Amino acid sequence: MEALELARWQFGITTVYHFLFVPLTIGLAYLIAFMQTMYVVKKDDKYKRMTKFWGKIFLLNFAVGVVTGIIQEFQFGMNWSDYSRFVGAVFGGPLAVEALVSFFMESTFIGIWIFGWDRLSKKVHLACIWLVAVAATLSALWILSANAFMQEPVGYEIVNGRAEMTSFFALLGNKQLWVEFPHVIFGALATGSMFVVGISAYKMLRKQQTDIFKASFQIGIVVVLVSSLLTAFAGHDQAQHLMKSQPMKMAATEALWHTSGESAPWTVIASIDPEKRENRFQLEIPYALSILSYNSLTGKVPGMLELQAEYEAKYGPGNYIPPVRTTFWSFRIMVGAGMAMIFLGLFGTIAVIRNKAEKYRRYLKWMLPAMALPYIANSAGWIMTEVGRQPWIVFGLQKTEDGVSPLVSSGMVATSLIGFTLVYGILASVFVYLVVKTVRQGADEADESHDPNHTPNADAAPAPSL
Amino acid sequence: MLETIWFILITVLFVGFFFLEGFDFGVGMLTPFLGKSDTERRVMINTIGPFWDGNEVWLITAGGAMFAAFPNWYATLFSGFYMALFLMLLALIGRGVAFEFRSKVENPKWRSTWDWVIFFGSLLPALLWGVALANLMRGVPIDADMNYVGSFWDLISLYSLTAGVSMVLLFLLHGALFLSLKTEGVLRERARAVAYRIGAWTSAVLLLFVVLSYFETDMFTSKGLSPGMVPVLAGLALLSVHFFIKAGRDGWAFIMTGATIVLSTITVFMLLFPNVMISSLNPEWSLTVYNAASNTYTLKVMSIVALTTIPFVLAYQAWTYWVFRKRVTATDHLDY
Secondary structure: OHHHHHHHHHHHHHHHHHHHHHHHHHHHHHHHEEEEEHHHHOHHHHHHHHHHHHHHHHHHHHHHHHHHHHHHHHHHHHHHHHHHHHHHHHHHHHHHHHHHHHHHHHHHHHHHOOOOOOOOOOHHHHHHHHHHHHHHHHHHHHHHHHHHHHHHHOOEEEEEEEEEEEOHHHHHOHHHHHHHHHHHHHHHHHHHHHHHHHHHHHHHHHOOHHHHHHHHHHHHHHHHHHHHHHHHHHHHHHHHHHHOOOHEEEEEEHOOOOOOOOOOOOOEEEOOOOOOEEEEEEEOOOOOOHHHHOOOOOEEEOOOOHHHHHHHHHHHOOOOOOOOOHHHHHHHHHHHHHHHHHHHHHHHHHHHHHOHHHHHHHHHHHOHHHHHHHHHHHHHHHHHHHHHOOOOEEOEEHHHHHHHHOOOOOOHHHHHHHHHHHHHHHHHHHHHHHHHHHHHHHHOOOOOOOOOOOOOOOOOOOOOOO | OOHHHHHHHHHHHHHHHHHHHHHHHHHHHHHHHHOHHHHHHHHHHHOOOOOOOHHHHHHHHHHHHHHHHOOHHHHHHHHHHHHHHHHHHHHHHHHHHHHHHHHHHHOOOHHHHHHHHHHHHHHHHHHHHHHHHHHHHHHOOOOOOEEEEOHHHHOOOOOHHHHHHHHHHHHHHHHHHHHHOOOOOHHHHHHHHHHHHHHHHHHHHHHHHHHHHHHOOOOOOOOOOOOOOOOHHHHHHHHHHHHHHHHHOOHHHHHHHHHHHHHHHHHHHHOOEEEOEEEEEOOOEEEEOOOOOOOOOHHHHHHHHHHHHHHHHHHHHHHHHHOOOOOOOOOOOOOO
16 A cells, blocks of 8 residues: 555544544543532532542543544654645644643643642642643644644635645634534533443442442433534534535535535435446435525535536546545434434433433443444544545645655555554553443442441452552 | 744753653653562652653643644654654553553553553653754755655664663653652662662763764754853763762752753754754755744744743643652552
C-alpha cells in the first residue's frame, strides 16, 4: 500500500479509537461531579462511595483517552506535513489554545482531585472535578473548531499558496462548529449515562450494593433520555446545515445519485453500486428527506451526479464522490443506535418513576450489552463525517492526497500503524479487564466511623490498600 | 518581532517541560531500582502522582504552539524525525497508562511489568529529546522544500547519543533530588546517595557533549545569539549540586539541577536563533523563525491567548505543588 493509504488508515484507526474514550471522559465527568455535589450537599456517605466507584472507572478511561490524544496532536506533523504547512496558521491555532486553556486545566485538576480527597476542603475538592468537566468540554470545543474548519473553512485567506487566519472570531463563530459541538457534547452525556446505567443494571440484577447502584441507575437513566433526545435534535440541525455546507456529503449519506423531484423521499435501505453509480434496490419513505432537510414537504435535494458535474466545473477534473456505501450505512447505524437509546431511556425513566426498575429484569439484562450503543453511534457518526468529506482534507481547499507527508515512506507509516494498533489493542484489553475487575469489586464499603448503621461483614476481606 | 516572541514562548514551554517532566522522568527511571519493595515503589510513584500529567501538558502545548506559530517547523521536525517521534509516543503512551494500571492488580508480575513500562517510558523520551536537540544544533539534511531527506539512522551518532545520555543523567539527578525532597527515611537516604553518585557522571558527560559540540557544530562561531554567561552558569549550577548534597541542602541541590536544565535549554535555543532547524545541505534551506512562521494575525491572536493564560497555568500548577508539599510516606493512604 502507498504511504497515503496507510496514513489514512492510521488517522482513521487512531481517531476512532481515541474517540471511544473521549465521550465517556466528558459525560462521566459531569455525572461524577453531580454525584459528588450530592455528597457535599446532602452529606450522605452513599454519594461519596458512588463518586469514588465511578471515579475509579473514570480514571482508567481518562488515562487511555489522554495518551491516545497525544498521538492525535503529533500525527498531523508526522503523516500530514503538507497539510500542516498549508493550514497550520489556521488549524494550529485552536489546537494550541486547547492545550493552553483546557488541557492544562484538565490535567492539573484531575491530579489534585485524585490525590486531594484528604487534603482539601470538601468544597475546594468538589470544585476540582467540576473544573475537570468544564475543561474537558472546552477541550472539545477547541478541537471541534479545528475540525469544523476542515468541514467548512472560514476566517482565512489564501496567501502564497497557504491558508492564513484572518479572523479568530470567525473560526469560533463557524456555523459548522455550533451544529457539531452540541451534537458531540449531548452524545458524550449520552455515552456517560448509558455507561453508568449499564453497569448499575448489572449490579442491580446481582443485588450487589443496591443502595449505590439503584441511585446511580436513577441518575443515569434520566440523563440517557434527555441527552439522547437532545443529541437527536442537535443532529437534525446538523443535517440541515449539511445541506448548505456540504451537499455532496448529504447526497452520499442518502445514496442519492440524481437530484430529487420537488419532494424528496428518504431511502431507508439500499443496495448501492458505486461502480455503475446507481442503486440496484432501495426502500423509500415519501417526503421524508425533504422534511429532514428543510422541515417541509417539498424541497429538492441535489444528487451526487449533478454535484459531481458542478464540482468538476468548479475545481477541475476528478472524482468528488465520497465512498457512498460507508457514508450511507454509517449514518443509518448512528441513527439506529441513537433511536434505540431514546427508547431504552424512555422505558427506563418510566420504570424509575413507577419505582419498578428492579422488577424489569429482562430490561436490566439488555442494558449491559446496550452500553455498546453509544460507542457504535459515536464511531459511526465520525466515520460518516470524515469519510463523507473525502476527497477533501479541507473542504474545497486541499485534497487529502495533497496533504500527506511527501517524504515519509510507506514502510515508516506501516511500522507506526502496526505499532500503534498493537499497543492500542493491548490498551483496550487491559482497560476492559480492569473495568470488569473494578465493577466486580463494586463500591468500597461504607466507612464505619461515618456510618453508624453499618455492620461489618465478617466474610469481607479488608480492602487492599496498596 | 512577533516571530521572536513566539520563539521565546516556545523556548519557555520546552524549558517548563524539561524542568518539570525532567524530575518525573527521573523518578520514573529510578522506580524499579530505588524501590526495594512494592510499598517503596508506590511511594516513589506517588511523589509525582499529582503532578506528572500536568507536567506532560507542557510538551503537548509546545507541540500545539509550534503547529500554530511555526507550521513549517512543526511539519519538518515531526515528519523528519518520524521514527524517533514514533518511539517517543509509544513510550509516553505506555508510561501514561502504567501509572494508572500498575496498582489495580496485586500480582507482583503485573506490577513489575508496569514498573518497567514506566522505566522505559521515562528513559526513551529523555534519551530521544537529547538526540533531537543535538540534531537541531548540528543540522540535518533538509532540502529546498523544507523536507527532511535523511533517515532515522542519520539522527544517531556519537554526538547525538552523548546528548541523549547527558539528558538522561541530568533527569536522573533531578529526579533523585526530587525524591530526596519528597520522601523520608531509607528511601530518602538512597535517593541522596544516588544523586551524589550520578552528579559527577552527569558533569563529565555534559562536558564531553560541550567539547564534541565544538567539533560537530558551528555553534561556537555561528551567527546565532551569543549566550554569554548562560552556559557557564549552567555548568556552575551543576557543579554546585555535589556540595549542596554534601551539606544536606537538598532543596538547593534540586534548584541547581533545575537551573542547569533551564540554562542549558536556553543556551541551545539562543545558539539556534534565528534558525529553528539547520539544513546541513545548504544554509539557504535552513528553517528560520521567519520562513517557518505563521502570518502576523495568527501570531498576534496567539500571543494574546498565551500571555493571558500562562500566568493562570503557572498559578494553579504552583498551587498543586503547595497542596502536595508534604513528604510522601509509607503510612500515607497511598492508593487512590
